[in-house]
Amino acid sequence: MDSLIMAGGKGTRLNLNIEKPLLEINGIRIIDDMIKNLLNSEIENIYIAVSPNTPETKKHILENLESYSKYLEDSKTTSDAKIFIIETSGKDYVNDLGECIPYFKSSFLTLSGDLVNVKSKTINTIIRYYSNICKKNNDIEALCVVTPIEDYPATPTINFEGYVPLGINIVSPNEKYQKEELFVLKEPILNVNTIEDLTIVIEDNL
Secondary structure, three states: OEEEEEOOOOOOOOOOOOOHHHOEEOOEEHHHHHHHHHHOOOOOEEEEEEOOOOHHHHHHHHHHHHHHHHHOOOOOOOOOOEEEEEEOOOOOHHHHHHHHHHHOOOOEEEEEOOEEOOOHHHHHHHHHHHHHHHHHOOOEEEEEEEEEHHHOOOOOOOOEOOEEEEEEEEEOOOOOOOEEEEEEOOOOOEEOOOHHHHHHHHHOOO
16 A cells, blocks of 8 residues: 655744754754654655645655654664655645545555554554455545544644544545545654643653
């Protein structure tokens, strides 16, 4: 399965003079940490959607393409995953995702470009869960990863019947209606949308 990091948003709620994917937390930029964990997972290829809102993110990724292999945790492991840049209009999340869909021929994992603490083990768990439910139910095309609202470490921006969507999904390149399954994950994954979120990440050492 391929993955898509959505890294073209405006990030206006954070109100900092830096693009969100380039925020450095615990000594590593958010986008680099996401790439690191995807490289060490079962993901085959990594696509990163950038836009006119995130020119420095695009520049950073292109400058580091050849050095990302240093993130492989097992020196004996050779990752075949390739990293590709997709340039979108940056209009909004849904529109940008639609512009990315033609790059995929089968279901793919999407991640918001401001996620903290998404580990490779968690990525593998999500992929395997999706694979298992699809074997049992051919109608399932999409997966939305959520956490119970009481387990979310910050003030959620969305409350979906007691759950908080984490910004991690598996979707089909089929642009029509997709039957979706919820996957409840109890891990401290956080979207860095506000100063409050950033403070929690730093203070709790997520």
